[in-house]
Amino acid sequence: MTLGRFITLEGGEGAGKTTQSALLADALIALGLQVIRTREPGGTPGAELLRGILLDGSIDWAPRAETLLHFAARAEHLAKTILPALHAGRWVICDRFQDSTLAYQGYGQGAQRDLIILLADHSEVAPDLTIVLDLDEPIATQRIGRRGDAADRYERLDAAFHARVRQGFREIAAAEPKRCVLVDASASVEAVHTAMMTAVRTRLLD
Ligand code: T5A
Numbered sequence: 001m002t003l004g005r006f007i008t009l010e011g012g013e014g015a016g017k018t019t020q021s022a023l024l025a026d027a028l029i030a031l032g033l034q035v036i037r038t039r040e041p042g043g044t045p046g047a048e049l050l051r052g053i054l055l056d057g058s059i060d061w062a063p064r065a066e067t068l069l070h071f072a073a074r075a076e077h078l079a080k081t082i083l084p085a086l087h088a089g090r091w092v093i094c095d096r097f098q099d100s101t102l103a104y105q106g107y108g109q110g111a112q113r114d115l116i117i118l119l120a121d122h123s124e125v126a127p128d129l130t131i132v133l134d135l136d137e138p139i140a141t142q143r144i145g146r147r148g149d150a151a152d153r154y155e156r157l158d159a160a161f162h163a164r165v166r167q168g169f170r171e172i173a174a175a176e177p178k179r180c181v182l183v184d185a186s187a188s189v190e191a192v193h194t195a196m197m198t199a200v201r202t203r204l205l206d
Contacts, residue, residue: 004087004088005092005204006091006092006125006127006129007092007093007127007131008131009095009096009130010131010169011132011134012165012166012169013154014143015135015185016135016185017096017133019189020133020189020192021095025037028093034088035090035092035093036081036092037093037094037095038081038094038095040073040094040097040100041069041074042077043082044077044081046076046080047074047076047077050072050073053069054069054073055153056152056153057156063109063110063111064111064112067105067119070100070101071101074097074098074101074123078125082094082125083124098120098123099169099172101119102116102117102168103165103168103169104165106168107164107165107167107171109161127179129199129203130176130180131181131183132170132180132181132182133185134166134169134183134185137162137163139186181199183196
């Protein structure tokens with residue numbers, strides 16, 4: 001059986017993951033590939049319900065509880081969306097995955113990192129390629145502000161939290177250079193897309 005390829009997009013708030021996921025999907029479809037786009041937390045009805053309770057801010061979750069909720073949403077997402085698509089030979093582009101739990105809950109909120117790594121290691125599938133969009137916090141804040149919608153629970157956390165998250169993503173990318181590519185997300189939409197396509201071509205297509 002030919003498995004599809006699994007690409008994850010990671011990075012802090014407003015780094016451009018949604019924008020770039022759409023452009024990447026269009027480019028891969030133009031190459032004749034079957035592609036699905038999905039996101040975390042979410043990607044199935046059950047995981048979208050968990051997304052609501054994680055993001056709406058009504059509960060200030062304990063970091064370990066929050067970690068396990070993200071992994072519960074992910075288990076549902078893997079079982080019902082990601083794995084069936086990969087087994088059908090589709091390419092899956094996922095806006096956030098396990099690195100977000102390590103960066104946000106581990107580096108950002110102080111949840112036990114070895115527990116997160118252990119749970120991630122037990123995942124049924126690992127990304128073939130992870131693109132980490134790296135962006136200075138002031139630029140991210142400007143971009144989110146321009147978008148004008150209400151801030152979710154994570155967006156409302158302070159600058160020190162977001163600095164720890166960014167550092168987390170940078171350390172993850174440095175520790176796993178075979179899987180991860182760090183892309184400067186402060187460049188134009190087109191330049192970021194070009195850098196991503198270079199990574200996809202050299203690592204997954206050539
Ligand atoms: N979370 C998630 C955890 O804490 N743990 C986990 O395990 C997981 C999976 C999800 C939240 O959950 C947390 C992290 C998150 O806080 P979300 O809504 O999915 O919430 O949050 P984000 O992924 O951050 O989504 P955003 O929509 O806020 O940001 P994106 O997708 O990175 O950015 P995008 O594409 O929407 O762009 C933002 C704005 O910038 C513009 C766009 O047009 C848009 O207006 N833009 C650019 N402008 C100039 N130059 C560029 N290169 C631009 N690229 C985009």
